[in-house]
Amino acid sequence: MAADRLAPAQASRVTVEVNGTTYEREVESRRLLIHLLRDDLDLTGSHVGCDTGNCGACSVILDATLVKSCMLLAVQVDGSSIETVEGLADGELSPLQQAFSDHHALQCGYCTPGMLMSATALLRENPTPSDDEIANAIQGNICRCTGYWNIVKAVKAASGQEVGE
Amino acid sequence: MLLREVGYARPRTTDEALGLLGEYEGARPLAGGQTLINVMKARAAAPDVLVDLNEIAELKGIELGADGTLEIGPMTTTSELIAAQEARARPILVEVCSQIADLQVRNRGTVGGNLCSSDPTNHLPPVMVAIGARMTIAGQFGERTVPADEFFLGVYMTAVGPGELLTKVTVPPGRSDGFSSVAVGKDGTCIVNAAASANGELRVVLGCVGAVPEVIRPDGTDTEAVRSAVRAAQLTPPGDVHGSSEYRRALAEVVAARAAAQATERAGG
Numbered sequence: 219m220a221a222d223r224l225a226p227a228q229a230s231r232v233t234v235e236v237n238g239t240t241y242e243r244e245v246e247s248r249r250l251l252i253h254l255l256r257d258d259l260d261l262t263g264s265h266v267g268c269d270t271g272n273c274g275a276c277s278v279i280l281d282a283t284l285v286k287s288c289m290l291l292a293v294q295v296d297g298s299s300i301e302t303v304e305g306l307a308d309g310e311l312s313p314l315q316q317a318f319s320d321h322h323a324l325q326c327g328y329c330t331p332g333m334l335m336s337a338t339a340l341l342r343e344n345p346t347p348s349d350d351e352i353a354n355a356i357q358g359n360i361c362r363c364t365g366y367w368n369i370v371k372a373v374k375a376a377s378g379q380e381v382g383e
Numbered sequence: 384m385l386l387r388e389v390g391y392a393r394p395r396t397t398d399e400a401l402g403l404l405g406e407y408e409g410a411r412p413l414a415g416g417q418t419l420i421n422v423m424k425a426r427a428a429a430p431d432v433l434v435d436l437n438e439i440a441e442l443k444g445i446e447l448g449a450d451g452t453l454e455i456g457p458m459t460t461t462s463e464l465i466a467a468q469e470a471r472a473r474p475i476l477v478e479v480c481s482q483i484a485d486l487q488v489r490n491r492g493t494v495g496g497n498l499c500s501s502d503p504t505n506h507l508p509p510v511m512v513a514i515g516a517r518m519t520i521a522g523q524f525g526e527r528t529v530p531a532d533e534f535f536l537g538v539y540m541t542a543v544g545p546g547e548l549l550t551k552v553t554v555p556p557g558r559s560d561g562f563s564s565v566a567v568g569k570d571g572t573c574i575v576n577a578a579a580s581a582n583g584e585l586r587v588v589l590g591c592v593g594a595v596p597e598v599i600r601p602d603g604t605d606t607e608a609v610r611s612a613v614r615a616a617q618l619t620p621p622g623d624v625h626g627s628s629e630y631r632r633a634l635a636e637v638v639a640a641r642a643a644a645q646a647t648e649r650a651g652g
Contacts, residue, residue, distance in 0.1 A: 224390035224407065224432050247391035247433070250384065250420075269384045270421055277487055283462075286487045288384070289420050293391050294435060336486070357570065358485025 232296045236261060237305030245292045252276045254292035255302060263303035263331045267360070274359035277332035278302050284339040286358070303331035306338065314338060314376040321381070323372035325363035332359045337373045346377050384424045390432035397441055397521060397550060400434050405523045405546045407432045412548060414458060414496035417488045442495070442550060445469045451556025457495020457549045462486070464494060475514065475560035475578070479506050482562075482570050495549045498534070501541045501595075503621075504573045506564070508535055509590040511552065512598060513578035514560055518542070519551035526550065535595040557582035561645025563638040564590075567625055574626045575634040579642035581650040587639045589613070592620040592631055599639060604647040610636040 229244040236259060243258050255261045255278070267275035269288050276287040279301040306312040311319065314337055324330045333356060340347055340355035347355065352373045353366070361369060371381045390407075394400040404410050409431030413419060422428040436442055442458035447469035453476075455464070461480040464470050470477050483489055483497070483506050497507040498518070511518075511531040518534045520527055520543050529542045536542060543549050557580065564576035576590040587599040587609060601612035613636045620631035 224392055224403075226388035226390045226431060228390070230391070246388070248386040248389050250386070269424065271417060271488065274485070274487060283490045284487050285491050289417055289488075289491060291391065291416070291420070291433075291435075294393075294416075294437065296393075339486075355486060358487040 230293055230296075232293055234295050234297070235299040237301060247291060247293050249292045251278075251287040251290040251292045251295055254295075255287060255300075258292075261302050261304050265328055265331055267328065267332075272360065273329070274332040274336065274356075275329050277335045277359065279335055279339055284336055301335070301338075303334050306334060314341065314373070317372040317376035318369070321368050321372040321375055323364060323369040324361075329359055329361040329363075333361065333369055337369075337376070340373070341377055346379055347373070349374065386420075386423045387426060387429045389423070389430060391435065392432065393435045393438050395438055395440075397439055397548065400436060400439060401521060401523050401546065401548060403432070403434045404548070408545075410434050412436055412499075414499070415460060415492040416496075417484070417492035418496065418500045418502065436548075442548075447472050453554040453556075455494055455552040455554065457493060457498070457552060459494050461489040461492050461494065461497070465489070472556065472558075473514065473554050473560070474558060475510060475562055475580075476554070479510050479562050479578070482506060482564070482566075484570060494552060498552070499541055499543055499549055501535050501537070501539050503538055503594060504576075504591050506562075506573065506576065506590075509576060509578040509588040509596040510560075510562060511554075512596045513580040513586050513588040514557060514582075515555055515580070515586075517553040518549055519553065520544075520547050521550040522547040528553075532596075532598060537594045555582075559646050559650035561642040561647075561649070563641035563645065565634050565638060572625070575620070575631050575638050577635070577638040577642040579639070579646035581643075581646040585609075585643060585647060587612070587643050589618070589635050589639060592618045592635050601643065604643065606640045606644065609640045609643040613639045 232245045233242045265275035267273035271289045278287045352370045374381045411430035413433040413435045443456045445467045446454045516531040518529045534542045559581040561579040564573045566573050579587045589597040599612045601608040622628040
């Protein structure tokens, strides 16, 4: 019953699966999802960039849907399943991560966790995206270093398509 | 970012949500949160209780009637609308929703949220006014239907009163619509936007030029008729970092003419 959560200062128990592991935490209603991930679960791969829903550095996949984790409350994900950048590598880099490395798709790396999650969501829906489709998919992710082109190339390479120089 | 302390409820039905909104004076509905969470971060809004509408199945989904009328659940996300086969009955909805912000925001942001937040730069308010949508508003003591041109009352204010919810958006059939905007970057915040509908009489509606969508009724369908109707409206748009009042007034003629041209072309002339 939801009514027990209405006292503002009251914490509620949130059960959430992140990268295949189930976590239970007491969470204040005002807590943003990104802070549950970073501060309570110590999954600091997802970054806080702008904290206003513009930059996409905090992007995660929530129940198969790409979202910005600074734009949700942690209590809203009770019972959900989340994928973060920590879930991509399985002992070694995922093909997408390796392609980012091979194509120099990052410089400072701050936007990379969000870029990788947006690209992961894209490649699941569209295994062979065009340059335009990749650009549209990462429209909600801001990079201030590489100018995007190497990111587009990396995503295209990860999809097994040829990329020009 | 740390928000002010807030209570939270996740009801499963509209009735339960209306009960909570009626019970708590400082309660506010939470739709996709892509505006409200930001506003709460800035502490420009500080509700005592958030009534999260995301688990209310009856507020989601799109139904297409036999006559082409669409009934849109306000908690349908803009991504869901774009993907919905039914929504193609009114193509302008899909076209405009595809221009809202970015994928992550569209995945979470809802049709109802875009309307009820009544931000003058939002995409859907002028569209709904142009195409003559009707809004169903429910309260604890019943429901009523308000035409879109009476729905938007001011900046961040709509006909949805305290303790009420927008429960349905009804869109009449028609395909001869247009939309044009000048935005901050591709698919960014609109500086000026315009929607037009030529299903019958041409109707052009401007956004971003006042507190609520501005309805323009040109004498004819040609560019000059539309532009002179915009001039005759003597708009006094707000000026801000993205554009001065004069700039918006000049742009209003341009986007109105473009939207009208698209709508009349689709109407066959």
